[in-house]
Amino acid sequence: GTPFEGQTSLALTSHCGKGYLPANVPSRRLPDDFESYVITEYLGYRLYNLVTEYSLRARAVRINYADPENPRRDFTHYAFFTEHFESLARRHGAELVNGEFDFASLDIGSTDQLALFNFMVGNTDWSIEEQENILLLRRTDGSVVPVLYDLDMSGLVSAHYARPAPELPIKTVRQRYYLGYCHDGNAWDELFTKFWDLHPEFMQTIATMPFLNRGERRRAGVYLETFFEILRSDRKRQAKIVDACRALPGAD
Structure with a gap:
C-alpha cells in the first residue's frame, strides 16, 4: 500500500507565484516567501491535530514541476495534501452537514476548542454561522x-496578502481577536488548562518541523509564546478572551 491508499481525491495546497499584488502592499515577495506560507x-494543521481528533489530517510533499518543452525551467516546491471531508466524516462515523442546522445541537466543548485554537494562531477568517x-x-x-x-x-502564517475583516477592531x-461564544457553563479553566498542557507538544512540533528553516521555526515559536503570555495573565485572559466572547446564536 501507499500513504494515499483508498483515497480518490485530495485537496492540494501549493505555492503561488509573484502575481499581482494590491497597491497597498509595499513590496513584491519572492517564491521562497510563498513556500514558507505553505x-x-x-504546521497549523499539525498543531490542530494535537488539540482534537476532529481535525483534518495533512501530509507534506515535495512536487517536481516539469516543463517538457524546456527542462531548464523545471522546479521543485513544497505543498501539502489534506484529507477529504468525506474521509474525516467516515473516520468518526459521522455525516457532513450541508446548509442550515440547529445551533442547539452544536457540541460546545469542541466549539470552544476550535475558537481558542483560532485565537492562538491569530485566525479570524472563519465563521460557524456562515460555514x-x-x-x-x-x-x-x-x-x-x-x-x-x-x-x-x-x-x-502572516502572509503579505492577509488582512483582517474590516469590521474587526x-x-x-x-x-488576535477572540470570536468564540459565551454560553452557560463556560468551562474556561478546563479549556485553558487543556491548551497549557499542550504547550510543550506545540513547541516540540514547531522545533522538529523538518520543512521550516531556523528563522521560520523561531517566528512561529515566538508568535505562539505571545498567546501563552495571555493565558499566563489573569487580566489579559479575562479581557482578551472571556470578556470578548460573543452571544451564542439562538441563545436567549
Missing part, C-alpha cells in the same frame, strides 16, 4: 462538531 499553514472555512459533522447522537480548515489568513492578522 509550510507554515501545514466559512468550517465544515460541520453530525455524530450519531445528533450533536454537531465544527472542524476548521484553511489557515493561510492567520497570524501564524484589529489592524493586522498578527493581532
Whole structure:
C-alpha cells in the first residue's frame, strides 16, 4: 500500500507565484516567501491535530514541476495534501452537514476548542454561522462538531496578502481577536488548562518541523509564546478572551 491508499481525491495546497499584488502592499515577495506560507499553514494543521481528533489530517510533499518543452525551467516546491471531508466524516462515523442546522445541537466543548485554537494562531477568517472555512459533522447522537480548515489568513502564517475583516477592531492578522461564544457553563479553566498542557507538544512540533528553516521555526515559536503570555495573565485572559466572547446564536 501507499500513504494515499483508498483515497480518490485530495485537496492540494501549493505555492503561488509573484502575481499581482494590491497597491497597498509595499513590496513584491519572492517564491521562497510563498513556500514558507505553505509550510507554515501545514504546521497549523499539525498543531490542530494535537488539540482534537476532529481535525483534518495533512501530509507534506515535495512536487517536481516539469516543463517538457524546456527542462531548464523545471522546479521543485513544497505543498501539502489534506484529507477529504468525506474521509474525516467516515473516520468518526459521522455525516457532513450541508446548509442550515440547529445551533442547539452544536457540541460546545469542541466549539470552544476550535475558537481558542483560532485565537492562538491569530485566525479570524472563519465563521460557524456562515460555514466559512468550517465544515460541520453530525455524530450519531445528533450533536454537531465544527472542524476548521484553511489557515493561510492567520497570524501564524502572516502572509503579505492577509488582512483582517474590516469590521474587526484589529489592524493586522498578527493581532488576535477572540470570536468564540459565551454560553452557560463556560468551562474556561478546563479549556485553558487543556491548551497549557499542550504547550510543550506545540513547541516540540514547531522545533522538529523538518520543512521550516531556523528563522521560520523561531517566528512561529515566538508568535505562539505571545498567546501563552495571555493565558499566563489573569487580566489579559479575562479581557482578551472571556470578556470578548460573543452571544451564542439562538441563545436567549
